[in-house]
Amino acid sequence: METLASPDQTSVSVTAPQALRVIKRTGDVVPFDAGKIAVAMSKAFIAVEGDNAATSSRVRDFVKESSDAILNTFARRMPDGGTIHIEDVQDQVELALMRSGEQKVARAYVLYREEHARAREDSGIQKPHPTLNVTGIDGNRRPLDLGRVETLVFDACEGLEHVDPNRIVQDSLKNLYDGVTIDGVSQALMMTARTLVEKDPNYTYVTARLLQDNLRREALSFLGIAEDATYGDMAELYKPAFLAYIERGIEFEQLDPQLADFDLQRLADALDHSRDNQFTYLGLQTLYDRYFLHRDDVRYELPQVMFMRVAMGLALNEEDREGRAIEFYELLSSFDYMSSTPTLFNAGTLRSQLSSCYLTTVPDDLDQIYSAIRDNAMLSKWAGGLGNDWTPVRALGSWIKGTNGKSQGVVPFLKVVNDTAVAVNQGGKRKGAVCAYLETWHLDVEEFLDLRKNTGDDRRRTHDMNTANWVPDLFMKRVFDDGEWTLFSPSTCPDLHDLYGVAFEKRYSEYEEMTRNGQLKLFKRLKARDLWRKMLSMLFETGHPWITFKDPCNIRSPQSHAGVVHSSNLCTEITLNTSVDEIAVCNLGSINLAQHVVDGKLDGDKLKKSVRTAVRMLDNVIDINYYAVPQAKNSNFKHRPVGLGIMGFQDALYAQGIAYASDEAVVFADESMELVSYHAIEASSDLAAERGRYESFEGSLWSQGVLPIDSIEKLKAERGEQYIEVDTSQTQDWDRIRNKVREQGMRNSNVMAIAPTATISNICGVTQSIEPTYQNLFVKSNLSGEFTVVNAFMVNDLKERGLWDEVMINDLKYYDGSVQPIDRIPEDLKARYATAFEVEPKWLVEAASRRQKWIDQAQSLNLYIQGVSGKKLDVTYRMAWFRGLKTTYYLRALGATSVEKSTVNRGKLNAVSNGSAPEAAPAPTTEPSKPEPRGIEDFLTGKGGQRPPSASEIDELGCEACQ
Template sequence: MSKTTSAQASPTTTVLKVRKRDGREVDMDRGRIESAIEKAFRAELNLAEGQPLASQIEQDVLAIIDQVYDFASGDAASGCLSVEQIQDVVEIGLMQREHFRVARRYILYRTEHARLRAVRHVDSGLDELSIDNSSSVPQLRLQIEPGVYVAFSEAKLKAFLESIPESTLPNIETSEIVAEVIRGSFDGMTPEDIARALVLSARSRIERSMDYDRFAAAMQLAIVYRQTLGLTQIDEDFADTYRDRFEHYVIEGIRCGRLSEQLRSFDLSRIADALLPERDKLFRYLGVQTIYDRYLLHVDGRRIETPQYFWMRVAMGLALREDEDQRTDRAIEFYQLLSSFRFTSATPTLFNSGTQHPQLSSCYLTTVQDDLAHIFKSIGDNAMLSKWAGGLGNDWTSVRATGSLIKGTNGTSQGVIPFLKIVNDAAVAVNQGGKRKGAVCAYLEPWHLDFEEFLDLRKNTGDDRRRTHDMHTAAWIPDLFMQRVRENGTWTLFSPDEASDLHDTYGRRFRERYERYEQLAAAGKIKQHRQVSATELWRKLLTRTFETGHPWVTFKDPSNIRSPQDHAGVVHSSNLCTEILLNTSEDETAVCNLGSVNLAAHIVDGRLDHDLLKATITTAMRMLDNVIDINFYPTVEARNANLRHRPVGLGLMGYQDALHRLQIAVASDEAVEFADRSMEAISYYALLASSQLAAERGRYESYNGSKWDRGLLPIDTIELLQQERDTPVDVDRSTTMDWQVVRDAIATHGMRNSNCLAIAPTATISTIIGVTQSIEPTYKLLYAKSNLSGEFTQINEPLVDVLSEHGLWDAQMLDSLKYHDGSLADIQRIPESLKRLFATAMEIEPKWLIEAASRRQKWIDQGQSLNLYLAKPSGKSIDAMYHLAWQRGLKTTYYLRSLAATQVEKSTVDVNRHGIQPRWMKSQSQSGQIRVDRMPTAAASACSIDDPDCEACQ
């Protein structure tokens, strides 16, 4: 290709400028651009200088150069491009024309020369820690690339830290961090080693001041930026480069098989312009570290996503089924919501949205049939569902009990337990596609003959072939059993093959059929049965729940009687985290599609901002509904159920943070009232949004005959439960909003979704955005959190703010908090009003959590992951707690927590100074059937699945 041809092809006579890296501006030289591109092609194609290029390649080279000139001419501000901008345009042009290998070579060329410039001290950032005669550590060398060493510079390290805006925060001592990094340094460290050392040093000081949390976050972001953008936040034109590189990211992600080709259908220029790099500063350190470790897409270990690219990728993935002319606008709308931290989709959606395998759903619920082929099909389905990051809830009540006749072989069955052992091992083997441990929960009704052995599955003693140490278990309890316990009556266990309809009945119908089977058993017409004391069986269940954390206590009748879909099947179980309550059958695997509102972000000027909440929920419900059509379904049964019923589960997080902002103690009538009113608002706007979607997109397929169709809202179904029980369901039924508006909308348009509301644990997504989990009270005010990202000191920021206002936050207070294991209760300096406001989970009576949950449950069409806490558990207190939950009409409960094993490190605490033994050390001996005399055993996380196993529905 001749230079004459190149000159003749010039599209403009305007003299354009190039800004060199040293600041000089020179005339743009078309020949130099052409030469650089040609060299990349020749190097890739192994062509000698002077050897002609193919005609198509010559045309592509000219077209790319034209792109550069068009881009420069369109820059109305200056008509001057930087060298980096020209290289960006060339790189995009090569990828657009599918010269991917040449583009890769061009990228490597740019990277190599950037490193060489670092050696010559041209660029800024960590690579500039090169030769400096003033260095106080000349004996150390920095390895900037394999085999290339330069002297380490303490002065430049300090200069880099001080150029980070967060270094100016009041309590940051950069000299301390530099000194610590140098003490731990070694000859041959890489810039990446230094970056990690900076993060670890800053993070170790978070307990001293929350300023270090923001500083550590900035250090971790610098690592992200260097991998994704090749620069850091201190570089000039950082924000422009952040946006300019977005299209590169999309093309690279598609080329590497990480992103869906469909992302090209968006207006990528508008998408890039909508990015808000400054929102990266909203992340706290643990949030940045969490997304870096598990959520940001990577290629060969190098992250290709910044935090805002991550949010935008999720948003674009959720907008793929929007009308083409609205797709970009919707993606930007979704991005604005996600990046503002007002709403966050669940982990599987964050993992997979916009990728080639968009498995966006959180949990799957299945019913296992009493058939060997179906049992192993179900185990295989578990594997496929788990591979794509789904959490699993399996209903095993249909499977015949131990000793039952196998007609085909004339042998006897070994019952449910051996199959559950296989399920347990399969969940471990298929570890969610290599990202995290698989997670499954098995459900069984207490009339099943194998139920007593089911209670022992999580014990650490006994025949290990009949133990499931890695699987969760839950009891699916009918009202009749609870009534028999209250009456101290007898309870009869059956095998499902002789009492099969018990599995599919509930309420009065269940009672009638169960009592009929008891009569048949008494008459000798049922072979397999056994009578036990209902109270003794209940006591054994609670003892196992206390000892092992399992089984969870869930209630069959309220889950079915209050279900909107009672016309279309039966709810046979909940899910992995006990908040999803959907019908299952042989041909339908229920699917839950989750996301959570950050309630704390909607407290504005001391009140719940309804306008903001409505806007958030309207967009969030659209995003959740889109999941159903975009989703990759690992099994046919999952697809059948999701497309037919279109259920979603909008939940909430940051509840305790919201109470702090309102200055309300969690153990108070005001908190119970706030739980009621906030959930009423969320329910109101969610149901209204689903009805509006129905007006736009149509009703869900099985709508006719549903409770929605019959004019029944969740609050109306409390009366139905009371009628079926023949005993009062003592729940406040007051309302404060004009519900006729919602009723009229549903009557006119119907509903887009069979179910709309479910409160999941949010263990991980709440960490990402830096708020308290779900509806949880504060676990501790200072504690060490463990998950797959490591162990992190967590301190309650609202507490620090309040104590600072009162002049009480100092080193002595930190020391006291450590000694008393994150509790204010025994710290004498603290006023009683603050102790009440910041009471932790173990310091409040569980009745407050149950009362608040009952107020929420009246508005929710599914359930809530409700953890219960007892600092001093006894048989009597545990029994009373679960009976209260049942009486208040709760559908499910989750973990029973005593005290946490994860204690804050106390090696720096002078125990002689405090004079009082911390509560967690005190031996406890309580009356009742369960004796407590032990060290703490439960995990600090409100959801132990995240501590550190998985985040299946988080």
């Protein structure tokens, strides 16, 4: 029994739980003193009602009843005793006052708590814990410094709305034990904060800032700067940390010794520690796990130091190295632009392999085939994504002169390529990745389509590599016109490989005639639509081969005078010439479009500045880059291609209040890409004036004053007007750019390509590339772990309308992040926050078509299709070709039954799926062949029964090899 002292000193007896203890804010653990509940309540009444409250029977009765209720609450929670935090006790007092209707008293009590919390925060006094000890890095134990814990948490919450630092401290203390390590304290704080991310997206920034404590302690102690440091300390400590880092990195033979030749003091002064606060938890953890330099598994690189290291690495050959390094650092550390992953990995290091993509052509010669596979291994070792053109290799059944035997075709070699990609995994940083391309007329194409199947002879299957169809326009015309298609071996039709457009059509028809008069024996004839159906079926069933289009890639290529584009790359955005002597190389980086929407509109001046600096950085990569094979160096120095892309497109739409599935979004895709194109082409031309034109400039489309927007007319002429429909409107003064390019030339043969940005968009905390939002609330899994991701734009809009609460959170979990089934969400928000599978694929294609007219290369375009049928696939991919796209990327197909939830059991709401891999589903069916209309709207509205495939989940996949 405990005796409660009521205000009039009348004893009130209540039963207190046995062995109940309280953790005070100092960390002290003391026996539960029930009398303090009555004292606290009495003081609250006296503060509002004056001294008379001390003798009031009403107050006395209330204190007794409330105290009994609070103690009973803890008794029910912990009948065998336990430990509670002082804040839990005060929460119960506050709740009792509010439930009783004593609003004024409750308000006074809340203000009292807040006032004292501020006073504790302002005091900054160290608060050693007398009973909880922490094990330091040196192994010694010392009392837990609660003052520092609170400083860390309050710093982490600084400037963020709707976050509660006290809750993080209190909940974390409950998970600590005597002797916990310093890292254990940090982990407890982070784990507490990350569990609150679904309540409010700002907790992801809190978690990231708490992770910074681990980073700082690990790096600073290793560099001998300090054992630990707060966020505020870093304003001074970043400078000595940077200087020590450069010295140690060179000593460890990890950094390029040339970095020591910079004015390091000047660069150190430019470091901005406040930019550490921009990271989301996912972004910072990704950097820590996979990007920061380490020695003996200790990361000694800090975020701003990493960005400066990359900037220095890209400025090595600049005349004003320090000035350019600071300019590059500003762009990277602000997240206005981000270099690709290989550049972030390796810039400023001894092995500066900075390029993202390599494209090769594999000759029809055994020695050169294995030489090409060796090249794959060497290129993949240093973090490059690979695209292989396998069309020249003779087909199954072809005669081999040297042995007088018959070829086994392309497939057995692809099995070797697959296993090589698995074996060479880029130093454990991420999987090796390669994509094999084959033209649609190749006699092995049907077996090529089956490579990713889970059934059949496993010796003729490639479960790990990617595959893509390289589709000529003539094939698509035959599909439209319900014509026949003939398959050939390149050993008997070798020139088809290098032909495209009208020239290809003419020669292909001649070969077909040769099959009819008996001159060609090795061929196969079939209905074009039958092969098209199988292509779509395999794409749906296995996710491969992707569908890419040979003719627009070549006809619109600025470098058509210098060779042929035989394939794209791993992620289908690069369209560069390849040959036996040239391995095409591309260097990637992406403008963060969301960072350039200011006050609800695109800031053209800021975009221009970012684009110009980005193009300079990309051009520098070419000269600094390490080339694993000589053919790559030869090609890159001759043509100097770069690929500037964009990311955060969906975020930019949110910032303007625009729904993805809208005409406004299509217009924004058009106008934003036009501006990027305008400034990128001008930047490359100005670099040519400063540094010289690229070697193969003469004869290019650039030299003829033909810009990407102009090359659409070439495609129309070659393909035929009836097979293409592309908007060609424009808003900028393109004549000025044409004249400048003619006079000054271009520094780079190719300037733009939109890559997937799977990892660098995580670093910047924005949506990938040009993708719509995957889900508004989900758990993302990658090599760094699992991360709750919440659409902050959606949460803010729901808060403004008073709709963000626990019920809404649970509904979003149940509906897999979709707002569509939730009745109380207004229609305008449902449209704005439609997720990837809720956006009709025609909007993705329309927006991509508007971008493609401005891009000299291509874009990684994922297509999301819900309720898949053969008809829907047919319509979507024909539309992609009809709208002038050069390539498509992954098909994300989702069966209708996997997203329909007609009833809700409010008592048992489901958690968000963590995204399992897609299951194999039956091949889609299509309607019987019939004449097809050529108007695109007829394709879109064509009638056809949909048979949804079996239910399947889809993971949020992303290409991490390019970016």
